[in-house]
Amino acid sequence: MSLNSENSxxxxxxxxxxxxxxxxxxxxxxxxxxxxxxxxxxxAIFHLPNTKQQVYAIGNYDPIGQANVLxxxxxxxxxxELVVASPLYKQHFSLQTGLCLQESVSVKNYxxxxxxxxxxxxx
Amino acid sequence: MDSQVxxxxxxxxxxxxxxxGMVGHHFxxxxxxxxxxxxxxxxxxxxxxxxxxYDRVHLSEYFAGKSAADLAMTDEETYQNWQVNFTxxxxxxxxxxxxxxxxxxxxxxxxxxxxxxxxxxxxxxPPIPGKDQEHCLVYRTIDDLEAINASAKVSKVxxxxxxxxxxxxxANALKQLGLKTHVVxxxxxxxxxxxxxxxxxxxxxxxxxxGVEVHTSxxxxxxxxxxxxxxxLCFSDGSELETDLILFSAGIRPFDHLAxxxxxxxxxxxxxxxxxxxQTSNENIYAIGECALWNNFIFGLVAPGYAMAKVAAxxxxxxxxxxxxxxxxxKLKLMGVxxxxxxxxxxxTAGSLCYTYENQPNGVYKKIVVNGDKTQLLGAVLIGDTSxxxxxxxxxxxxxxxxxxxxxxxxxxAADKPALGVDALPDSATICSCHNVTxxxxxxxxxxxxxxxxxxxxxxxxxxxxxxxxxxxxxxTDSILEQRGVEVKKDICEHFTYSRRELFDIVKVEKITxxxxxxxxxxxxxxxxVCKPLTxxxxxxxxxxxxxxxxxxxxxDTNDTFLANMQKDGTYSVVPxxxxxxxxxxxxxxxxxxxxxxxLYTKITGGQRVDLFGARVEQLPLIWQxxxxxxxxxxxxxxxSLRTVKSCVGSSWCRYGVQDSIGMAILLxxxxxxxxxxxxxKFAVSGCTRECAEAQSKDIGIIATDKGWNLYVxxxxxxxxxxxxxxxxxxxxxxxxxxxxxxLMFYVNTGDRLQRTSVWMDSLxxxxxxxxxxxxxxxxxxxxxxxxxxxxxxxxxQCEWKTTLADPEALKRFKPFVNSDKADSxxxxxxxxxxxxxxxxxxxxxxxxxxxxxxxxxxxxxAQSVKIVEPT
Numbered sequence: 002m003s004l005n006s007e008n009s010x011x012x013x014x015x016x017x018x019x020x021x022x023x024x025x026x027x028x029x030x031x032x033x034x035x036x037x038x039x040x041x042x043x044x045a046i047f048h049l050p051n052t053k054q055q056v057y058a059i060g061n062y063d064p065i066g067q068a069n070v071l072x073x074x075x076x077x078x079x080x081x082e083l084v085v086a087s088p089l090y091k092q093h094f095s096l097q098t099g100l101c102l103q104e105s106v107s108v109k110n111y112x113x114x115x116x117x118x119x120x121x122x123x124x
Numbered sequence: 125m126d127s128q129v130x131x132x133x134x135x136x137x138x139x140x141x142x143x144x145g146m147v148g149h150h151f152x153x154x155x156x157x158x159x160x161x162x163x164x165x166x167x168x169x170x171x172x173x174x175x176x177x178y179d180r181v182h183l184s185e186y187f188a189g190k191s192a193a194d195l196a197m198t199d200e201e202t203y204q205n206w207q208v209n210f211t212x213x214x215x216x217x218x219x220x221x222x223x224x225x226x227x228x229x230x231x232x233x234x235x236x237x238x239x240x241x242x243x244x245x246x247x248x249x250p251p252i253p254g255k256d257q258e259h260c261l262v263y264r265t266i267d268d269l270e271a272i273n274a275s276a277k278v279s280k281v282x283x284x285x286x287x288x289x290x291x292x293x294x295a296n297a298l299k300q301l302g303l304k305t306h307v308v309x310x311x312x313x314x315x316x317x318x319x320x321x322x323x324x325x326x327x328x329x330x331x332x333x334x335g336v337e338v339h340t341s342x343x344x345x346x347x348x349x350x351x352x353x354x355x356x357l358c359f360s361d362g363s364e365l366e367t368d369l370i371l372f373s374a375g376i377r378p379f380d381h382l383a384x385x386x387x388x389x390x391x392x393x394x395x396x397x398x399x400x401x402x403q404t405s406n407e408n409i410y411a412i413g414e415c416a417l418w419n420n421f422i423f424g425l426v427a428p429g430y431a432m433a434k435v436a437a438x439x440x441x442x443x444x445x446x447x448x449x450x451x452x453x454x455k456l457k458l459m460g461v462x463x464x465x466x467x468x469x470x471x472x473t474a475g476s477l478c479y480t481y482e483n484q485p486n487g488v489y490k491k492i493v494v495n496g497d498k499t500q501l502l503g504a505v506l507i508g509d510t511s512x513x514x515x516x517x518x519x520x521x522x523x524x525x526x527x528x529x530x531x532x533x534x535x536x537x538a539a540d541k542p543a544l545g546v547d548a549l550p551d552s553a554t555i556c557s558c559h560n561v562t563x564x565x566x567x568x569x570x571x572x573x574x575x576x577x578x579x580x581x582x583x584x585x586x587x588x589x590x591x592x593x594x595x596x597x598x599x600x601t602d603s604i605l606e607q608r609g610v611e612v613k614k615d616i617c618e619h620f621t622y623s624r625r626e627l628f629d630i631v632k633v634e635k636i637t638x639x640x641x642x643x644x645x646x647x648x649x650x651x652x653x654v655c656k657p658l659t660x661x662x663x664x665x666x667x668x669x670x671x672x673x674x675x676x677x678x679x680x681d682t683n684d685t686f687l688a689n690m691q692k693d694g695t696y697s698v699v700p701x702x703x704x705x706x707x708x709x710x711x712x713x714x715x716x717x718x719x720x721x722x723x724l725y726t727k728i729t730g731g732q733r734v735d736l737f738g739a740r741v742e743q744l745p746l747i748w749q750x751x752x753x754x755x756x757x758x759x760x761x762x763x764x765s766l767r768t769v770k771s772c773v774g775s776s777w778c779r780y781g782v783q784d785s786i787g788m789a790i791l792l793x794x795x796x797x798x799x800x801x802x803x804x805x806k807f808a809v810s811g812c813t814r815e816c817a818e819a820q821s822k823d824i825g826i827i828a829t830d831k832g833w834n835l836y837v838x839x840x841x842x843x844x845x846x847x848x849x850x851x852x853x854x855x856x857x858x859x860x861x862x863x864x865x866x867x868l869m870f871y872v873n874t875g876d877r878l879q880r881t882s883v884w885m886d887s888l889x890x891x892x893x894x895x896x897x898x899x900x901x902x903x904x905x906x907x908x909x910x911x912x913x914x915x916x917x918x919x920x921x922q923c924e925w926k927t928t929l930a931d932p933e934a935l936k937r938f939k940p941f942v943n944s945d946k947a948d949s950x951x952x953x954x955x956x957x958x959x960x961x962x963x964x965x966x967x968x969x970x971x972x973x974x975x976x977x978x979x980x981x982x983x984x985x986x987a988q989s990v991k992i993v994e995p996t
Contacts, residue, residue, distance in 0.1 A: 023678060027942045062950070068694035
């Protein structure tokens with residue numbers, strides 16, 4: 002969501018729709034530039050076929066549990082908000098904004114879409 | 125208050141503390157802790173003793189080998205760090221109340237804004253002729269102890285005059301020093317303040333048995349020269365007792381001389397008069413601890429002194445605080461004899477009634493004092509066994525209504541010893557120990573507007589630590605809300621307005637097989653982490669489908685999804701089933717080999733199995749491939765289901781075993797493995813009454829008898845231990861299994877979400893006898909149905925790992941990334957005691973994002989022998 006990278010953002014194809022699991026999450030690795038041997042960014046991608054956007058992506062790192070686990074959480078809704086519950090300590094993170102509903106932390110969120118059965122993220 | 129004025133322009137508030145006993149020290153501690161940085165306080169401690177505060181309560185341990193340093197409660201360095209000025213051997217001899225300063229005997233002057241007198245007390249020595257001789261001592265300070273020690277070296281016999289609490293402690297000290305020890309008490313019984321006559325009699329017997337001779341109703345009239353010993357005590361009844369050493373412990377007197385000399389109000393029988401703020405008759409002077417007289421009473425215990433210290437500290441800092449008296453109940457161990465005294469131990473309250481239990485052979489005496497209508501506990505005396513002390517104290521302190529037969533509280537083996545329910549818990553009871561949340565905190569959260577469990581959690585942080593108290597927090601919250609007249613819905617979450625039990629019936633009756641069906645017909649929204657696993661569990665209990673069936677995948681908690689237990693760093697632990705803890709050497713070797721191959725941390729569990737930690741998701745199928753090939757099955761350690769059936773070796777090996785406990789444990793474990801329930805279930809089978817398998821702490825406990833098996837149900841270890849209830853006795857194998865089938869299935873059908881059997885039992889109206897009537901007498905006519913249900917689950921068992929390994933679709937879930945074969949580089953282990961463990965944050969080097977020289981945690985932390993386990 003940072004402004005300075007806005008210009009360089011583009012839709013990147015991550016995987017096929019079949020790679021997703023309905024009403025659950027998977028994890029993808031975003032390569033960050035060619036030179037990086039470094040920790041690439043991990044993204045949790047959720048497939049909620051019964052919702053409008055169908056596919057959602059947020060950072061996979063749970064800032065409270067401090068581990069890469071968010072894609073393994075259970076997805077659901079709290080009121081209108083679509084959320085995933087961290088499998089470690091059960092805090093809810095919004096799939097649309099990345100904000101944590103219980104504590105003042107957040108994870109990154111990525112616009113996501115499905116084009117021709119391909120899952121794409123704006124990165 | 126000056127302390128509240130803007131400190132930019134005000135000088136520091138000078139607080140001078142006279143006395144550095146336990147209470148004086150506690151005051152300093154409180155003041156340092158409570159004073160915010162901007163509240164400038166300058167603390168000066170003046171102590172007449174040669175050392176800083178030490179633990180007088182455990183003084184007798186000085187003779188058991190503890191040094192003065194061991195007893196110390198603080199040290200000079202700590203005081204220096206706190207910026208507390210202190211002077212030892214500084215006896216204050218002058219107070220100027222107008223100019224506000226004190227002076228020591230050495231002539232040092234100290235100005236104060238607030239003066240705190242914590243001068244304590246001194247031992248009372250009765251005016252007996254001959255009391256001032258060399259080996260006539262008191263028991264109060266470390267210096268006193270040193271004198272006693274020296275005297276004991278040249279003595280053979282010692283007498284303690286005074287049979288109160290301190291006197292008995294002193295007697296213990298003399299005994300430890302190797303003296304032939306006597307206790308002489310003026311009153312007809314020992315510990316007359318805390319203990320009633322019956323208790324005193326038993327206490328005397330027990331102490332006599334321990335080799336300390338007790339003489340009651342003896343008034344000492346003179347101390348003269350002895351014949352065999354140094355001295356002779358002459359009693360008013362004409363009898364005599366020879367001794368080398370005399371220790372006076374005939375009560376304490378407040379050290380109020382200073383206050384007396386400088387015209388502070390003093391009680392008729394001594395003690396510096398204080399109000400509820402611990403202020404003396406001069407508002408700038410406070411008195412706390414044993415020198416203070418509150419409401420015409422001197423508290424000779426440390427806890428009330430601490431309470432006063434806190435009140436005085438808070439008041440000096442401008443906070444409102446009040447001392448409103450203190451409970452004088454005590455529990456202690458005197459020479460190995462447990463003694464407890466609560467409230468009105470002597471039944472002095474008008475109209476009070478007593479229940480007494482005495483077991484002379486075992487040396488146990490228990491009495492409770494209740495009010496006239498038997499609804500409130502007023503007091504208690506416990507000698508020889510104080511195990512009920514805490515419960516009784518809570519009844520008394522919190523005015524909890526007594527059960528119908530109050531005597532059950534102290535009778536041994538009372539069948540249904542009343543346990544304190546949630547409602548009965550006092551506000552001070554700790555509910556969440558991670559965040560130190562008490563019931564009172566939850567009450568205030570609710571008073572502050574919280575009206576759901578979620579609200580309570582977010583404002584108190586309760587159950588956001590280890591989460592072990594989740595159910596308790598919910599129970600407490602519900603019960604408080606209910607008390608407030610708020611209708612507590614048993615709805616499991618916002619998506620279903622049903623309880624677990626209602627949903628269970630819906631699934632069964634309407635033959636629902638997926639979450640989608642249930643949600644569209646009875647729910648709303650998309651579901652959540654509460655209703656989804658719950659539905660999955662109900663579906664598993666009712667239909668026993670493979671839990672990773674495509675339609676169930678998104679419903680499972682991560683542990684069930686990956687058939688392993690997630691640990692704090694996102695790795696998993698693996699627990700294969702080792703039924704009854706019986707394992708062949710070959711299989712044990714396989715476990716060792718697998719653990720070694722995948723560098724897994726290995727630990728023996730409490731349930732007689734082996735837990736392998738540190739497996740990444742992608743390693744799980746590989747590990748299980750090997751385990752299944754070697755004949756292992758999943759251990760369901762991840763599921764709300766049967767965990768283990770612990771066993772002892774029973775009649776197969778043990779000299780005492782009367783039945784084949786291993787055989788029975790294996791049979792039961794294999795029968796119920798995989799059964800999904802509201803919560804985890806643990807069993808144990810003991811081969812004889814010695815109970816080595818600890819069956820009474822399990823959900824289902826079985827203890828062999830020479831005629832068959834005794835069945836215990838609904839026990840629990842863990843956070844709220846509960847002994848299992850004896851359900852049926854001397855059962856044959858078939859009946860045993862039949863009863864367990866019915867009990868378990870009844871629990872599965874009716875238990876609440878995450879409700880262990882122990883809580884379920886307590887929530888059943890009619891409790892044990894109701895459950896017995898349902899299961900044994902078939903009062904609901906459902907036994908056949910329960911058995912049929914169980915048989916269907918037993919008949920459709922599958923090892924979830926075996927099924928998973930054969931399903932390529934399911935295995936896809938174990939790939940860490942959909943678009944890469946790399947491993948999660950955030951998982952970092954360090955080595956400890958030759959095994960791995962997750963690195964703590966300080967052991968990791970943060971990954972630095974740099975274009976040219978990327979640094980990874982791997983490279984930088986080599987000093988810690990960090991290794992990353994690469995996927996094999």
